[in-house]
Amino acid sequence: MVFAGPTIAAEGVQALLPGAIVLPPAGQGDIYQAARRGANAIGLIDGYFDGVPSVWHKEILWAMEQGIAVFGSASMGALRAAELSGFGMIGVGRIYDSYASGMIIDDDEVAVLHGPAELGYAPLSEPMVSIRATVERAVSSAVLDAAQAAAVLEAAKARFYQQRTWKQILADISEASWLDRFSAWLKTGAVDAKRDDAQEMLARMATFLSAEGRDATQARGVMEHTLAWQGLVRRAEAQDRSLQDTDRRVLDELRLEPERFAAFQDRAVLRFLALQEARRSGAQAGREATLAQLNSHRQAHNLLRSKDLQAWLQANGLTAAQYEADLGEAAQTAAAVSSVQDELGPYLLAELRFSGDFAALKARADAKHMQIDGHAQRDGPMQQAERLRMTAWYFGNCLQQEIPDDVEAHAAAIGIGVEEFFELIRREFMYHQGCKTRPAPGGRDEAGQDG
Known part of the structure; x- marks a missing residue:
């Protein structure tokens, strides 16, 4: 599972990590939920900074305690990896290296303003780390000298992260004699440092998830289960159990057919108990098992064409990420049932x-x-x-x-x-x-x- 948004689109993630479940930028509790859903590995790229509680260090530690490899890069992932690399989180890329070494320390270096999910979390501002990489390339290409580079960085850093755009930065140095040359060069010379690091991390994850890479799993640590942590777990599990009004009405319709309700309730109990056993025992469902569930479901429901699948998702009130998460749970349930087959x-x-x-x-x-x-x-x-x-x-x-x-x-x-x-x-x-x-x-x- 990979948390991504403004840094790299879902299509870009899946091109480098086929079969990956791509989830929106992570907030507090999302890493914990991903681990509970049977992730083999978790990639943290984007996460929320303002308005939504950020990913908590302890949920990453808990995921690693379950034997799940957690990778971080580019944005929030680079921050958390720099803070938790000593505990086994795997940091990847230049931005992670800069945070880990103390070369940069401010959160706003990777923060961006971005659009809503409906617009693919399109970035609306420029991250400071990309501005630094772009200026570094301009100096090496003899487009800027050291003093000019410092002027660009000073103008960029002075702005609030949501207002950092090349248009605003260039306006702030509009009197510079070298502005036209630099502005023209930017059209092809600008660097997207966060995307570059995200791509490097996804390639690293693909290697790890291959048969050869799995031997390099991290040692499990032991995390203290504090009252604050128990509170997060309770909130996450309550969220799992909460139902939308539409879902409640669907169940009310099912209750009008007692025999059918009993049959589906038995299947729900099996899924619930099997997932509990899988989480307790650490049973995992690999990408092949999840893809097999996908193929089986699409064939069973005649969803072989993309437009038919999209229509089915809409009719069932699911996003693509939710559908893939459900398939992952189904694969994990099947793995748990298979593990006790001889005892049934x-x-x-x-x-x-x-x-x-x-x-x-x-x-x-x-x-x-x-x-x-x-x-x-x-x-x-x-x-x-x-x-x-x-x-x-x-x-x-x-x-x-x-x-x-x-x-x-x-x-x-x-x-x-x-x-x-x-x-x-x-x-x-x-x-x-x-x-x-x-x-x-x-x-x-x-x-x-x-x-």
């Missing part, structure tokens, strides 16, 4: 007995056992051609659906390995063929489930 047998049986489905399934299992294991000679291992035929028969005739792209993932989702799955459907086919040759006492075969 007794609980599945208890649920079957409680629901009244156990007896019918047992009768069918006994009949299959008697027919196949009692009277048929088991064949050897299936060849690839037979696997393909069995797979096509099972999904096409029994389930009446397309063969999934990843049969191994399908097998894992029902709690078995892929070889066990092929044996399972071969036994089903043999049982089905036996039922074709004699009357059966009832059950799934007579209900039209087999073609």
Whole structure:
């Protein structure tokens, strides 16, 4: 997950870090929320300075305590990385280096005025760090001498950060004889120092998230859970539970269908408990798992075209970032369920007995056992051609659906390995063929489930 806004757009983030979940500039509690949602790594670029409480050091420390790598660069990320590099936060770029070394110390060096989310957080002022980098390039290009460079920096630093634009700065030095030359050079010579550092950090994150880079994880520290920290946790969790009026009305409609409400409530409980277990155990869902959730969801709901996905997001009251965060939670839930799959047998049986489905399934299992294991000679291992035929028969005739792209993932989702799955459907086919040759006492075969 990457927090970005005026420094670099979401498209720029994803070009360097494919599959990244891009979130708005971070405020207090946002790093904590990202860590709770199962982030493998967090990149902090942009964060709020004025009007919204800033990212808290302790939430970064807590994320690192969970074993999550936290990177910082360019803006608020560079500030926090300089302050927390000794605890394991990974700072990247010249701006971070300048803060870490004490070369610059003021927060306003990276602060900018920017537009709203609807306009992509477009920057409306120039950060002082970019002005410094631009002036440094102008000196090295012989456009400015040392005294002229100092005059530009003095004029820029004298202005409030929200009023720092090249137009205003040049107006402040309008009497300078070299102004026209410098102004003309600026059109192609200006440096975007924050974007350069952000790009460097994203490349570093991509390397880290690769198989080779994961070996370099940071050691976990231990953070003191103070009363102030507990207050932040309570506020964040209360925000998670709070519902908009529109969402409350949707749930009221669902409550009018008690059986449907109960079914969705069971699924919600599973997600809630699985996420709690994942957070407790530190189970993570990688980018591949999240992308698999994305592909599966888009195929299931016929959202293969971008405009269809956008329409679905709007109809469901979701932003792209919220959708990606939900997919990350779904992948984390699946990872948590998978980790306890071997222990679920007794609980599945208890649920079957409680629901009244156990007896019918047992009768069918006994009949299959008697027919196949009692009277048929088991064949050897299936060849690839037979696997393909069995797979096509099972999904096409029994389930009446397309063969999934990843049969191994399908097998894992029902709690078995892929070889066990092929044996399972071969036994089903043999049982089905036996039922074709004699009357059966009832059950799934007579209900039209087999073609």
